[in-house]
Amino acid sequence: MGTEALQRLVEIANDPYGRLADLRKRKKVIGSTLADVPEELIYAAGLHPFLILGTNEPISHSAALLPDNSCSLARSNLELVVGYEGDFFDGFVFSQVCDTTQHLSDIWKRRFPDRYFENFLAPRQVDRPSARDWYAQECRRLRKELEKYAGREISDEDLWQSFRLYNENRSLLRTLYNIKQEVPALMTNRTFFDVVKATFFMDREEHNRLLQEVVDWAQGEKGRYEDQDGYFKLIVGGIVVEPPNIYDLIDEARGNIVGDNLCTASRYIYHDVDVDGDPAEALADRHLRKPHFSPINEDVKRIYTDLLDLYREKGAETIFYVHIKYCESQDYDLPDIKKRMREEGIPLLELETEYQTTHIAHAQMKTRLQAFCESVLGRT
Numbered sequence: 001m002g003t004e005a006l007q008r009l010v011e012i013a014n015d016p017y018g019r020l021a022d023l024r025k026r027k028k029v030i031g032s033t034l035a036d037v038p039e040e041l042i043y044a045a046g047l048h049p050f051l052i053l054g055t056n057e058p059i060s061h062s063a064a065l066l067p068d069n070s071c072s073l074a075r076s077n078l079e080l081v082v083g084y085e086g087d088f089f090d091g092f093v094f095s096q097v098c099d100t101t102q103h104l105s106d107i108w109k110r111r112f113p114d115r116y117f118e119n120f121l122a123p124r125q126v127d128r129p130s131a132r133d134w135y136a137q138e139c140r141r142l143r144k145e146l147e148k149y150a151g152r153e154i155s156d157e158d159l160w161q162s163f164r165l166y167n168e169n170r171s172l173l174r175t176l177y178n179i180k181q182e183v184p185a186l187m188t189n190r191t192f193f194d195v196v197k198a199t200f201f202m203d204r205e206e207h208n209r210l211l212q213e214v215v216d217w218a219q220g221e222k223g224r225y226e227d228q229d230g231y232f233k234l235i236v237g238g239i240v241v242e243p244p245n246i247y248d249l250i251d252e253a254r255g256n257i258v259g260d261n262l263c264t265a266s267r268y269i270y271h272d273v274d275v276d277g278d279p280a281e282a283l284a285d286r287h288l289r290k291p292h293f294s295p296i297n298e299d300v301k302r303i304y305t306d307l308l309d310l311y312r313e314k315g316a317e318t319i320f321y322v323h324i325k326y327c328e329s330q331d332y333d334l335p336d337i338k339k340r341m342r343e344e345g346i347p348l349l350e351l352e353t354e355y356q357t358t359h360i361a362h363a364q365m366k367t368r369l370q371a372f373c374e375s376v377l378g379r380t
């Protein structure tokens with residue numbers, strides 16, 4: 001199913017280091033971490049922003065560097081660069097969003113003294129009057145540091161071009177997401193979220209070109225897949241969905257993801273950057289418009305009100321909440337989310353996961369998901 005462009009995007013999402021091995025010959029690669037590093041600045045400096053999203057391969061090195069009860073996103077991010085793909089990166093821009101990422105950033109800096117390294121300190125309480133100015137100041141500081149590293153000035157025109165390119169990318173992804181929600185038989189959840197994932201790794205111009213082909217194909221084909229019978233609509237909450245075969249389980253159960261608040265999906269693809277005024281303030285405005293993210297709060301109630309709004313707006317039947325084991329932030333959110341959904345009578349399935357989920361744990365998750373669909377949603 002699909003086009004060669006779609007196939008290429010899916011392959012890159014699942015094997016970025018193998019498929020993009022020649023990238024370093026063209027540009028210096030700057031790895032950044034979730035969430036909210038303004039990649040547009042890195043791109044405007046003539047560098048290649050690459051989102052570090054961990055590895056599903058076994059952990060061996062990072063176990064000695066981080067406590068056992070640190071989240072697997074942090075452990076697998078560190079493992080990726082220490083044990084597997086360290087040579088791929090020329091430098092790093094790190095976003096500190098929680099205690100784990102704060103410590104991780106210090107460890108990282110000590111491990112890679114020979115590489116470019118920057119912390120990007122986005123405000124965590126975004127309802128404070130100072131938050132917008134703080135974020136804008138961080139963008140200005142990062143712009144200067146990137147200029148020093150890249151050895152060139154980043155002009156405002158460089159930034160506008162970069163903003164336009166990234167806005168186009170987000171717009172195409174939103175269009176494809178709408179089509180996939182409307183016509184779930186056209187494209188699996190796994191395929192769509194793989195297409196989104198590929199954007200974190202690829203040159204944005206190339207991703208836009210391939211994505212435009214995919215959108216054109218989807219628009220042409222969607223009329224042939226009108227039958228939506230047998231699918232149920234769900235919202236996915238959380239930070240990341242890893243390992244990605246969780247999407248396969250949802251596909252097998254014929255779930256149609258019609259909304260999410262994931263850092264690796266809606267929180268990334270919704271809300272564009274304005275292309276006038278002060279560039280740093282335009283980036284700050286986008287940051288403040290983004291949906292809730294567990295460790296970054298505007299209104300604490302948004303840990304559940306964002307999900308409730310999505311559930312109602314999209315006419316979903318259920319919410320699946322993907323809980324990264326030992327994520328300190330999600331650990332605190334979950335009891336309140338569960339309580340509120342119980343009060344509202346909304347079926348919620350918690351899927352606890354780790355990047356290095358074993359076959360046994362995966363089989364257990366599959367059984368739980370199937371049992372939930374049968375007993376709670378009445379699907380046979």
Ligand code: SF4
Pocket residue numbers: 071072073074097098099100101239294295324326327328329330
């Ligand atoms: S927010 Fe959670 S998942 Fe993300 S790094 Fe911190 S503890 Fe890990």
